[in-house]
Amino acid sequence: MSFNFNDDNLEKIELLKSKYPKVQALSLPLLWMAQYQDGFISLEAIQEIAKICETPMMEIYKVSTFYSMFNLQKLGKYHIQLCKTLSCKLCNKDDVLKSIQNELNIQVGESTSDGLFTLSQVECLGSCGTSPVMQLNETYYENLTPISIVEILKALK
Amino acid sequence: MSLVTVNIDDKSYEAKENSLLIDLLILHDIKVPYFCYHESLGADGNCRMCMVEIEGKKRPQIACDTFVSDGMSIQTASEKISSVRKRILELELINHPVDCPICDQAGECKLQDYYMDFGLYDSNIDMKEKVHNKKHIALGSSVILDRERCVLCTRCVRFTSNITKSGELGVINRGDKACISTVPGMKLDNPYAMNVVDLCPVGALTSKEFRFAQRVWFLKSTPSICHGCSTGCNIFIDHNQEKYKEDKIYRIRPRKNREVNGDFICDYGRLSYKNLQENRQQELLNKSNVISYEDALLELNSKISGSKNIVILVDANLYNEDIAAISNFSQKIGAKLVCPTECYFDDSFGDDWLKSDYKCANLQAIKNYKIDSLFSSDQQIDLLINFNHPSFSKFSSKQSVEFSTHKGSSAELVLAIPAYSEYSGTTINDANIEQYSQKAITTDVATISEYLSDLSKVAL
Numbered sequence: 001m002s003f004n005f006n007d008d009n010l011e012k013i014e015l016l017k018s019k020y021p022k023v024q025a026l027s028l029p030l031l032w033m034a035q036y037q038d039g040f041i042s043l044e045a046i047q048e049i050a051k052i053c054e055t056p057m058m059e060i061y062k063v064s065t066f067y068s069m070f071n072l073q074k075l076g077k078y079h080i081q082l083c084k085t086l087s088c089k090l091c092n093k094d095d096v097l098k099s100i101q102n103e104l105n106i107q108v109g110e111s112t113s114d115g116l117f118t119l120s121q122v123e124c125l126g127s128c129g130t131s132p133v134m135q136l137n138e139t140y141y142e143n144l145t146p147i148s149i150v151e152i153l154k155a156l157k
Numbered sequence: 158m159s160l161v162t163v164n165i166d167d168k169s170y171e172a173k174e175n176s177l178l179i180d181l182l183i184l185h186d187i188k189v190p191y192f193c194y195h196e197s198l199g200a201d202g203n204c205r206m207c208m209v210e211i212e213g214k215k216r217p218q219i220a221c222d223t224f225v226s227d228g229m230s231i232q233t234a235s236e237k238i239s240s241v242r243k244r245i246l247e248l249e250l251i252n253h254p255v256d257c258p259i260c261d262q263a264g265e266c267k268l269q270d271y272y273m274d275f276g277l278y279d280s281n282i283d284m285k286e287k288v289h290n291k292k293h294i295a296l297g298s299s300v301i302l303d304r305e306r307c308v309l310c311t312r313c314v315r316f317t318s319n320i321t322k323s324g325e326l327g328v329i330n331r332g333d334k335a336c337i338s339t340v341p342g343m344k345l346d347n348p349y350a351m352n353v354v355d356l357c358p359v360g361a362l363t364s365k366e367f368r369f370a371q372r373v374w375f376l377k378s379t380p381s382i383c384h385g386c387s388t389g390c391n392i393f394i395d396h397n398q399e400k401y402k403e404d405k406i407y408r409i410r411p412r413k414n415r416e417v418n419g420d421f422i423c424d425y426g427r428l429s430y431k432n433l434q435e436n437r438q439q440e441l442l443n444k445s446n447v448i449s450y451e452d453a454l455l456e457l458n459s460k461i462s463g464s465k466n467i468v469i470l471v472d473a474n475l476y477n478e479d480i481a482a483i484s485n486f487s488q489k490i491g492a493k494l495v496c497p498t499e500c501y502f503d504d505s506f507g508d509d510w511l512k513s514d515y516k517c518a519n520l521q522a523i524k525n526y527k528i529d530s531l532f533s534s535d536q537q538i539d540l541l542i543n544f545n546h547p548s549f550s551k552f553s554s555k556q557s558v559e560f561s562t563h564k565g566s567s568a569e570l571v572l573a574i575p576a577y578s579e580y581s582g583t584t585i586n587d588a589n590i591e592q593y594s595q596k597a598i599t600t601d602v603a604t605i606s607e608y609l610s611d612l613s614k615v616a617l
């Protein structure tokens with residue numbers, strides 16, 4: 001398997017190159033691009049980025065593991081990121097989590113066998129006023145209850 | 158560069174302006190604990206163990222990132238510093254497994270040493286609460302990683318990124334999960350990789366070849382010179398004679414020499430001790446029958462006196478003292494002395510760092526004694542005497558004698574000689590530096606000089 005940036009991205013890369021004094025500065029933007037293009041960052045993508053950034057593959061790999069928002073594994077179509085920080089925890093996110101686990105039959109960090117859902121827990125999503133909160137792909141779902149979450153998931157199936 | 162005076166623990170020292178404080182402390186044997194600093198790798202400032210008090214500075218400072226200036230006043234052993242070091246060590250040990258009884262590094266581990274020097278606290282951590290991690294990951298190149306023991310000093314990472322520039326290792330993840338790794342599916346793979354084992358201050362990186370072989374406090378370290386190539390890296394031969402067993406070499410380690418090899422050696426040289434103890438010639442053989450030392454000398458003498466056209470082959474790995482003795486001997490018996498050198502040449506071995514194209518330790522001596530490095534003869538050779546030269550089998554002669562370290566000789570008369578680790582002598586490396594190797598291993602086998610001087614007694 002090999003990875004190539006699509007034409008749109010290649011154009012963007014050229015533009016970025018002209019903005020920074022060193023190509024190594026492109027590591028983070030290129031990791032984002034790869035993730036948006038494939039849904040996750042494959043080792044092949046890391047290899048390609050290392051080539052463009054003229055740096056050993058390890059340099060890109062370690063950056064990709066440092067940030068939790070980079071996904072190195074293929075994710076389900078819907079990525080559930082449930083907030084686990086203080087406000088959400090106090091407002092009963094634990095029961096919401098149990099409800100998700102029951103409904104989908106997966107643990108945190110796993111994907112459903114049909115490839116539809118991946119379940120993660122994340123730090124504060126910055127929406128404490130409406131906790132508990134989950135981010136589903138790019139959308140926030142707020143004021144969750146163990147019942148409302150099941151309805152949301154059912155609608156997606 | 159101008160010199161400045163620095164006051165350390167109420168004594169004054171001179172140092173070059175803008176040199177590193179930690180170098181000054183190390184130079185004068187002033188106790189300072191450190192994990193991440195290394196003379197060949199530079200400062201990284203991540204371990205925080207090297208804290209000292211500097212007059213006029215509010216907080217303790219790290220010595221590895223402090224440049225000396227005139228009149229600086231430093232305390233390295235105050236109560237405050239001791240307690241700072243104790244606390245840092247305690248943090249370092251939070252997730253450390255403390256499995257010293259089964260760790261190869263025990264006895265030469267910085268963490269152990271510093272704990273005895275500065276730690277000695279009661280742990281606040283319950284063993285069950287420690288973060289566990291993988292304990293034997295084969296990184297490649299015979300290096301095994303134990304992630305639980307790692308103190309994340311990044312010496313190994315900086316070695317692969319700054320010195321070999323092969324960039325195989327890195328710190329991945331972060332926080333409690335941070336650990337050393339290669340890229341998945343890739344290996345630590347370069348001709349100097351095993352230096353990370355010496356660089357690692359703790360038992361996180363160990364050598365597959367040395368794992369569980371010996372406790373380091375039983376080993377004797379003998380200073381010597383690697384005979385792998387003509388660079389002549391300075392080494393320690395670590396060996397031990399267990400009860401009722403032969404003295405055995407367990408590992409070779411680099412010995413610091415700024416002029417030659419710095420702090421490092423190549424993996425080929427490091428592992429060359431195996432060949433020193435395998436398949437060794439121990440007996441004296443005449444037509445495959447074991448004979449005594451005296452009979453061997455008589456046989457050699459009669460061969461020499463019965464031959465006219467004698468050729469002597471000499472190995473470019475022998476010590477200067479051997480080559481001198483052989484050169485004298487060859488003049489005395491009127492023999493032709495040669496050392497064909499093309500068999501040592503291997504440009505796939507050499508590189509632009511330590512490894513040289515010539516895989517022999519004393520080429521320079523062959524040149525100094527003006528010994529022919531090319532040999533061809535249309536004349537029939539009556540007697541060929543080989544002093545361990547590898548190309549012996551390429552020559553044909555009526556009669557042959559071989560002084561040999563290793564088995565497999567086809568000569569009629571085979572005389573065992575010691576390997577370089579089994580006696581002492583000097584070699585000259587390709588930068589023309591003369592270096593001395595001490596005797597590490599004891600053997601009963603006679604040296605070339607002994608053979609030749611005893612032979613002259615027989616010949617009288």
Ligand code: SF4
Nearest residue numbers: 307308310311313357
């Ligand atoms: S493996 Fe050893 S050298 Fe490498 S970071 Fe860990 S402690 Fe340091």
Ligand code: SF4
Nearest residue numbers: 383385386390423426
């Ligand atoms: S570079 Fe040559 S002398 Fe140095 S360790 Fe390697 S083989 Fe031995």
Ligand code: FES
Nearest residue numbers: 083088124125127
């Ligand atoms: S704690 Fe959940 S959004 Fe802030």
Ligand code: FES
Nearest residue numbers: 191194204205221
């Ligand atoms: S040696 Fe100074 S911080 Fe590690």
